[in-house]
Amino acid sequence: MTATSVDPGGVLAQDTxxxxxxxxxxxxxxxxxxDEVAPREQALAHRLNDERExxxxxxRLHPEIIAARREIMRAAGAAGIYSAHLPEHxxxxxxxxxDMIYVEELVYGYGVGLNPALLSWSEGxxxxxxxxxxxxxxxxxxxxxxxxxxxxxxxxxxTAGSNLFDMKTRAVKRGSDWVLSGSKAYITNYFDADVAQVLTMTDPGGGRKAFTYFMFDTREAMSRGYRLGRLYQTMFGDGYTGEIFFDDLVLPESAILGEVGQGFDIAVMSFNYTRMRRAGMCSGWSRYLIERSLERVKDREIGGRPLGANQGIQWMIADMYVDWLATRSLSLEVARAIDTPGPWYRIPRPSDEIRRICALKVSNDESFYRVADxxxxxxxxxxxxxDTSINKLFQIARNLxxxxxxxxxxxxxxxxxLGLRFDTSKTTSAASTPAVKESN
Ligand SMILES: Cc1cc2nc3c(=O)[nH]c(=O)nc-3n(C[C@H](O)[C@H](O)[C@H](O)COP(=O)(O)OP(=O)(O)OC[C@H]3O[C@@H](n4cnc5c(N)ncnc54)[C@H](O)[C@@H]3O)c2cc1C
Structure with missing residues (x-):
């Protein structure tokens, strides 16, 4: 949780x-x-640098950190940076x-303090x-x-993670309202969110038309069947991932996000975004780790010479650089190809772009993990x-x-x-593979 005031422009400045x-x-x-991040990181250094604080x-994530994050979000929002990824309309x-990759890698290149709050992420x-x-x-x-x-x-x-079609949360029409029942697990920002965007099943058996999103004010919904469950203790100690419940939560028709039956397409578009967002995040954090590692092996003396004078250490640093550079180059190429025909959120499915976005996520997650290791x-x-940024980023990398x-x-x-889609319905028992399968 170490905050840092290090400017990312180090040895790798030329490469970025x-x-x-x-x-x-x-x-x-x-x-x-x-102006907004470094002073707050300084003021909250005792909390950011000690997981007990x-x-x-x-x-739960300490209220002072939540408040500081929100102040940074607002400042970045007013400056037009927080939502730079969204269309102007x-x-x-x-x-x-x-372009967002460059922005993201600068933001994440500052390390793992309050800096991520400069850009909208899953909570924004x-x-x-x-x-x-x-x-x-x-x-x-x-x-x-x-x-x-x-x-x-x-x-x-x-009980429903990798396959959306296992979902149990239902929304049923009653008069002019919808009644939601079920629960959600591993939800980021679950207790502090002002707004919930929730995917439900409105037409089980309806294939890709089975799902509908609802968007509602969390605090207002508390009196009508919306409930917070337990907080999880994640390996990276984020203190804000947990469960939410819908005990016959009644919502008006106006709470629907998009249209009835459009939830699957919105979810897929949203997952594509999350996956592409890995690029600048993993690049920035990898760059940060390479810079800190270079400093460490130059400064640290073992047996009267710098640790970095050993070939075994040099090769580890070189491998970090190769992993980072290769993945960063791939990410930029994929992003350029996606930007060229038009806004990325209009990508049709199935398409070659989807395949490349999946490759981008795998490559970024795994190369960042190797760099962190x-x-x-x-x-x-x-x-x-x-309580070090190195350890914190290693845990985050494993989680990603x-x-x-x-x-x-x-x-x-x-x-x-790539052509390896087979009909397994004849060989699987029970409910057979859904006609349309997609994953979270
Ligand atoms: C810190 C954190 C924050 C999260 N935040 C959110 C959030 O805000 N909102 C939200 O909705 N979700 C969130 N999630 C949930 C996350 O999206 C799921 O954990 C993820 O999709 C995997 O689902 P699962 O955990 O049920 O794993 P499972 O689906 O049970 O998978 C278990 C293992 O089996 C593998 N597997 C599954 N199917 C196959 C297959 N067909 N072939 C080979 N291997 C397979 C998986 O890769 C995995 O390794 C979060 C999770 C974490 C850890």
Whole structure:
């Protein structure tokens, strides 16, 4: 949880040179970091650098950290950075995926303090807002885009993760309202979210038309059957992942996000975004780890010479660099190909782009994990200590291979789109493979 004030521009600055057109945006990120993030990281250093202070007595992310994050989100929203990834008609900055990689890698290159709050992530203005209606604009879309409210995304259930069709949460029409029953598991930002975006089944057996999203105010829904469950203790101690329940929660028709039966398509678009978002995040954090590792092996003396003078250490650093550079190059190429025909969120399915997006997630997750593993190794015992950014990023890197669709699920999609999709209904028992299968 170590906060850092290190400017990412180190040895790798040349390798991450961004196109000139992005100079004003990147300068704005640097100013926001200097004015909004660094002072708050300094003020909260005792919490950010000690996991016993990072959480409150109930194991939740400490309210002071939540408040600081929200202040940074708002400042970044006012500066037009927080939602730079969204189209302008939604109030976003209209940047394409390639440009966003440069922005993201600068933001994440600052390390693992409060800096991620500069950009909207799963708790913020996700592209699901593209499906919001006009009547949802004032209450939900605008405040989320401006970083004034936060959201949760409820898809996974304790018995339904990799396959959406295992979902048990139902929404049933009653008069002019909808009644939701069920629960969601592993939900990020579950207790602090102002807004919930929840995927339900409205037509079991309806194939890809079986699902519908609802968007509602969490606090207002508490009195009508919406309930928080337990907090999970994750390996990276984030203190804000948990369960939510719908005990016959009654919602009006106006709470639907998109249309009835459109939930599957919105979810897939949303997963694509989450997967592509790995690019700048993993690149920025890998770069941060390489820089810190270089400093460490130059400074650390063992037997009268720098640790970095040993070929075994040099090769570990070189392998980190190769992993980072290869994945970063792949990410930029995939992003460029996706940006070229038009906005990425209009990608038709199935398409070659989907396959490349899955490849991008696997490549980023796994190369970042290898970089983090080597960074920890070259730090020796210091890397094993929990309250260090090296250790924290190692744990985050391990986690990233699970959410957003596991890396195995990405591989399955890649293989199937390369022609390895078979009808297994004759060989599987029970309910057979769904006609349309997609994964979280
Ligand atoms: C920290 C964290 C935050 C999260 N945040 C959210 C959130 O905000 N909202 C949300 O909705 N969800 C969230 N998730 C849930 C996440 O999306 C799921 O954990 C993920 O999709 C995997 O589902 P599962 O955990 O049920 O694993 P399972 O589906 O049970 O999979 C278990 C293992 O089996 C493998 N597997 C599954 N199917 C196959 C197959 N056909 N072939 C080969 N291998 C297979 C998987 O790859 C995995 O390794 C979060 C998870 C974590 C850990």
């Amino acid at each position: 040179a961004a196109p000139e057109r992005l100079a004003p945006v990147l300068d704005q990120v640097r100013s926001l970091y200097a 990072y959480l409150d007595t109930d194991g 939604l109030g976003g900055g209209g940047l394409g995926r390639e 203005a996700t592209p699901r807002l593209l499906y919001a209606h006009d009547h949802q604009r004032d209450e939900f879309t605008d405040p989320l885009v401006r970083g004034e409210k936060t959201s949760l995304h409820g898809v996974t259930e304790s 080597r960074a920890l190794q070259v730090h020796g015992g210091a890397g094993v200590m929990r 291979r699970i959410p957003g669709g596991t890396d195995e699920v990405q591989r399955t999609t890649i293989a199937e789109s």
